[in-house]
Amino acid sequence: MPNITENRSRLKIGLSAKLLVLTVAFVMLSEILIFAPSISRFRKVYLEDHISKAQLATLAIESMPKSLVSDALKEQLLSHSDSYGIILKSPERKILAISKNMPGDIDLTIDLKESRFPVWISDAFAVLVQDKNRILRVIGTSPKNPKITVEVILDEAPMRQAMYAYAGRILNLSLVISFLTAGLVYLSLHLLLVRPMGRITESMTAFRADPEKSVPSIPSSSRTDEIGTAQRELAVMQDKVRAALLQKTRLATLGAAVAKINHDLRNSLSTAVLVSDRLAKIEDPEVKAVTPRLYDAIGRAVVLCSQTLSYVANPKPVLDPTLFHLHELVAEAGAEVQPLLPEILGFSWKNAVPFDLDVVADRGQLFRVFSNLGLNALHAGSTQVEVKAEHSDGKILIDFCDNGPGISEAAQEQIFEPFTGSSGRTGTGLGLTIARDIMLAHGGSIALAHSGDDGTIFRLELPGSGGDGEK
Template sequence: MPERWPHRPSFVSSLSARLLVLTVFFVLLAEFLIYAPSISRFRKVYLEEHVASAHLAALALQATPDNMVSQDLERELLFHAGAYGVVLKKPERRMLVLSGTMPSRVEITFDLSRGNFVMWIRDAFEALVQNENRVMRVIGISPKDPGVVVEVVMDEEPMRQAMIGFSARILQLSIVISLITASLVYLSLQWLMVRPMGRITRGMTAFRDNPEDASRSILASSRSDEIGIAQRELAVMQNELRAALRQKTRLATLGTAVAKINHDLRNSLATAMLVSDRLADIDDAEVQRLKPRLSEAIDRAVNLCGLTLDYVGSGALELRPSHFHLQELITEVGAALKSRQSPEGRLEWQNTVDFELDLQADRAQLFRVLNNLCRNSQQAGATKVWISAGKDNGRIFIDIADDGPGLAAKAKERLFQPFTGSARKGGTGLGLVIVRDIMRAHGGEISLLESGAKGTTFRLELPERRQVDDSGKIR
């Protein structure tokens, strides 16, 4: 099989690029969340500083003997305060202190002593998006004298330009911070996650190409985090799967050899059976005494060869489904069992299946299943076997019960395991494995309902109706 390496994604579509983009995005988002209250605070401080400057300008005016200054000085004071006019409010009176050429109207008023966090953010962004200058009245308590309220009439555009400059500095700083942070996060994630994940991916692909090559196993990591656990568990899984594959390969090779040996052995046993039959014609007491034991041993050997060949050579079962009455099939199974039983080991057979119960299945294979289970009961020492059936939730169940001694605990644990699940001495355990394969090929299942001193009961389950394609196969 040619080696296939995983397609290496381009940088744009790689996990590293996505992490880098996400890092930059979240850093910028965090900066924006910080920027909103920052620009609001900048605007408020800007207005408070102009209120303080206006108060200082008014104090310079009040320092004169007659509270009057020349127009040139007044314009200069207003220029430095950045205002059209300044009004001081004291508890006892309201007076106009400085006034230049006033605009025709004031478009908006802000009271610094009112509002909340959300309103200040809203007003800040509203000022940023203005395309034209607005004349605004700002009312605030003087930081120099809490008993004085200052009103300032001023343009909004200088404040807006200052806010834009502040925003540009914040943006530049945010970009620098985001790039530095993103680079550090990117390098950290590249080292901690992306590179280890790449090694895991390459290890999985190499293992897929040749699972039995031990050199392709991923190296276990000593890391204590999730990546390290994933690498160690993957290494364990690869080793366990490699061992299982090797065992399967050995078993497959062994199965092929056993199949060839069994084929030749069956031919030899056929000759032995012919000789055994000829021994029946010899009029000798010792020969007649040993002949049944010899025939029984040969029958067991032939049966073992047949089961082994069936198990080793069985692939996907080719079912030939048909409609038939279940009662008739069970009657045939009983007749076949009775024809093979000895006079001293009579088997009582009870068929309680309703004649009207019919099903769609491979008749020959289902006969094989029932015959196998009933023969097991007979060989286990049962004197009575009874079979019942019924329908439940669209499925047909068939119960095969006997009065035998029951299954041993060890046999129950390995009931459907080949070569280890036999319940009697000399058995192979293949019979129940083949029965299970046949039932699953029909979309059904076999299960052990109970087994004890009073007997054993197996249940077969089949779907009541299944689709059959044009070739007659059950789907």
């Protein structure tokens, strides 16, 4: 698909380029922050070095008799220290000075004994922006004897040229470090982030283009970080969505088929009912023994057909809320369910709902909920059903309990899914699905509260005001 390739290429180029530029920018910013104190330190060391050279020159003169100290020697010593003049002051107030061709006025006096860091940084940048040669008077202490003060008169231009050369070396080194670091970071992020994100994007785009196409999902990753989690979750999501879409397609096909055969099926069931009525009038004992089972089979067929057609035709219940006694409704549902399976002897339907508990809901739809739950209990082999209810915190809580064998863990995961959650061999798997849709339409809920060898409990919740059903 051209769109997939284009999107993936754009992701790789755009994100990679941004990472490269940002890495270089941040490294250069770090180097700039390091450069300020570094160039300041270089200037200070440069001046301290000239103080040391100046003291060495004075030591050479002090160690020689005055008669042997010639002007040529002084000039050579001053040239070695790159200075115009040197003044040395000792504690005994002894002053030694040598000079040559002293320039005019002093432009700037620098006292190295002042160690204020911000001042050194600002002075260093002031040197870099100068365009003329200033005459400097540098004052410092002797590195051998802190009590001795040394003053040097020198040009600023050579120091500025040395600082420019040092800055150039720092810049070149920074560029090398920046691009080397950026390359390593780019390669690492490309392998760890960009390329996996490209595969995720390609898989998402392909899935969006044709979600029902049976193509392999994104390969599962063994990575334990967020990217690996995203790849695994995307694969799971794609599989689930694809399965859901396929199921929806099957349901749509089933709905169309049921709608077409419903009329003919009802006619066939009507004929079967008429035949069973005639059989019931026959006095033959064998016929009388078979007739109840025939009634039961036809009744279940009618219920299954009606449930399937109702679910397919009206997936979202349309409500007509009214005020009624919940106890009466539960009693009617029990009376409806009990005759459906006459072969189950000793079946009891216990209505423990308070007589004064009123609800505002669609009576017919809520009747379907209790009827479906009762049918599921019968089909599962329950012999006792108990319905309890109470009003708590603005909600109506209803517990539908049976003493059946319970629901398996595998079935519990999809118990409310259509055509998959049937609790008995005779069901369609729509009973609980319909019950859930009705409860949700009322603004309530239904959930499996407990299931085990001692029975099953469904917890139903209804708003105290009856919900906001759709009219």
